Amino acid sequence: MDNRLETRLAAVIATVSALESGLKDPELLSVGVAIRKTAEKLGVNDTTTRADVLMLLAEGRLVQVSHVGRRLLFPWPAQDEEAPTPWVNGAVKRGWYEITDHRQPGPAMAKVRFLFTPERLAAVMKRLREADASEKAEVQEREQRRREAYAAESAARDAEEKAAFREHYPVLADLLERLHAQVHVPGRSAMGVRVDVQENRSLGALGRVSIEVTDERFGALEAILRDGLGERGEELP
Structure with missing residues (x-):
């Protein structure tokens, strides 16, 4: 690969990474916003940056995440049936997006895609999995407490009924x-x-x-x- 091209591609990755570092944990960086801001930062036109991003996506040095009905299509392992289901919400006109734990109403964003460095994508997926596991554990704990309370109540009621029956x-x-x-x-x-x-x-x-x-x-x-x-x-x- 031409040294100048490789230098430019490395600069694109570094800029995307810098843009990611300015995001809060649930926020997403759209491909369109990333291209526009990267082009401005590097002093080139959007067409050149778009071509560079496509090349980096093909090489796996950047990752694009799409969505269906606002359900984000993260690359969970195919055999993973317990993967969490993250959703996207945001304002298309402002170029602002975030991950949510349930689907929210809002303007159509059918053409919006999101750009990640592999490192941030791995970190986001890990956080989502940990949050999902924590929520499931809390649900199981509440259900266990409910069952225990019900069992204790039933046992107390049975004891009262048996005592009354024995009396007569x-x-x-x-x-x-x-x-x-x-x-x-x-x-x-x-x-x-x-x-x-x-x-x-x-x-x-x-x-x-x-x-x-x-x-x-x-x-x-x-x-x-x-x-x-x-x-x-x-x-x-």
Whole structure:
């Protein structure tokens, strides 16, 4: 490559890098703005700088990022299904743009492209990934706290219901606890035996028993009822 051309290309890269250093973290440098300001800085016309930028893009010494519907097309690895989805917002007339975490309304910018040095692109992608991972961790933590609070609330409610049931039906409560121990599957959604009691002014205490078991415990439940009631069961009075 001609030394003068290489010197000019190096000057273009240095100027683009200097323009990047003046940006705040989420801001973007459009190709049009970069070409115009670089041409002014180097004292050449826009056509020459545009050709230089195209050459640098082809060589990978600069990188262009496009967008679809304002979703920025960062070069995430093809197999990366967990890559964050950054968006672009900005004012086309002022040549100002920034990365956002969700799509925002604004003027059309279909022809706008953004220019990066490879170093800044790598840094921006790293920041986006770290921010996305942090947000996902916070969401998971909130969800875990919600589940724990719900579990604690359910446990307290169940304890109150069992205590009330035992107060009115102490012998039956013991038998049902033994039944629950044999048909409940720990860690599974099946609840086993659940009891509660409600006070009614005219009818007094109204107890209720529900049994929910998984397929693997139906055999145990059948055996318990068969042994207790006999094959055909006993007629209730």
